[in-house]
Amino acid sequence: MDSLTQIVLGAAVGEAVLGKKIGNKAILYGAIAGTIPDLDVFASHFTDTVSALAMHRGFTHSIVFSVLFAPIFGWLVSRYEKYKDFKGWSWLFFWALITHPILDAHTTWGTQLFWPLDLRLAFKTIFVVDPLYTLPFLVCVILVMFQNRTSKKRRLYNNIGLTMSTVYLAITFLLKSLAFTKFEKALQRENINYTQLDTRPSPLNTILWNANVETNDYYLLGDYSFFDTKNITFKTYPKNHDLLGDLLENEKVKRMIAISEGWFTINKIDDKLYYNDLRFGLMNFEPNSQDFVFRYLIDVDNFGNVNFIEEEKTQRDGKKLIWSLWERIKGN
Known part of the structure; x- marks a missing residue:
């Protein structure tokens, strides 16, 4: 998905993991973590087109990457932030990192979620930019930011955003199935x-x-x-x-x-x-x-x-x- 969408998803996931304990910093670090897998795009500046395409949504979009780097990022942040819980920071980074490729797996390009296996997971149910997915989600995250970290409304708004976006993704599978059936019948006709x-x-x-x-x-x-x-x-x-x-x-x-x-x-x-x-x-x-x-x-x-x-x-x-x-x- 596009950068804005991944920032919003990462922010909401960060809030779900640590929002009650550290407030808006959970949103900030979740948003940062949500963009990290896409740093593989810089490969295009150092290699040829084909190699860059092969690398895109590869290692950085895998379960292996999330498992290996979540504790590293968690340790680094826990060293300088007042909140010192290494486990809490690691969980935030893990869930923000892993949800990024899971969402990308719904697009046409897909992801190598199971790297190093040569398998690209692509459900092809949503375009890389979809305002109907992103904008309501973004509104919910913004509302969360203006609530006290212990507020029930804060958790409510975040849960609404996560639920709406997830339900929308589920609906896209139904829409794809309906469209697929239409194309099948047209070919038969x-x-x-x-x-x-x-x-x-x-x-x-x-x-x-x-x-x-x-x-x-x-x-x-x-x-x-x-x-x-x-x-x-x-x-x-x-x-x-x-x-x-x-x-x-x-x-x-x-x-x-x-x-x-x-x-x-x-x-x-x-x-x-x-x-x-x-x-x-x-x-x-x-x-x-x-x-x-x-x-x-x-x-x-x-x-x-x-x-x-x-x-x-x-x-x-x-x-x-x-x-x-x-x-x-x-x-x-």
Whole structure:
């Protein structure tokens, strides 16, 4: 999830663990702990794109990391804070650290919660930014901050925030199931034979859902809003994996394919190859759009070294996406 959401979750967890004993400092340290796992993003400054993607939400988002570092952070804080309970601080950091990857596991990217096992847990029930999850939760945390640390209202507001956010996460599983069923029926109606069907919420909401469908030679991309009145239609995207040629045997290309779980297409434009990660869909809902959220130029230098260069998005692209989403959420 985004940084603000993880700060809010960490703050609420910190409050639940030590709020009654240390007041708003529990919120402060919980918020800090809630952001620590995402420090792995700095790997992008020291390594190539593929390695950075492989590391993201890896070790720092694991149970192992939480178990190892919670007592370390707990010991450090207990050395200079007036509240000296090492066990209490360790529990605060553990729960704030571990809830971060558990929440991230609900997103499309997922987490390697069970690192070092090569297993990425991704429920794909909530987008990385979801105001309906975050904003009510944030309001509750703010209300908590203005209450006396022994106040019953303080615990009440915090419990309401934790409960509402948890219930919302549970509801997203139901919404995903309903959307999945809709896509299944649409494929049956069209007599489409497929090997895989993958669904996920579109950005910023859980009303509009996207689907990736794999067949032998191509992918189908579809979308469905709970306000739709017309049948689901699918757009066809050839795989074009053969365009990679000998690059299919390149280790970096193999790693990229593994990272995207095999959901990718290749485009050739002006003799340049582009790698499209289908897991995050398109920037708009226009017919035959090739404007994928994550698109990479496959750059091969004179020595045969392969690099993936991400195609950057602009603020204008973001505004266009939001407008396109709003129009599509309202139904077809």
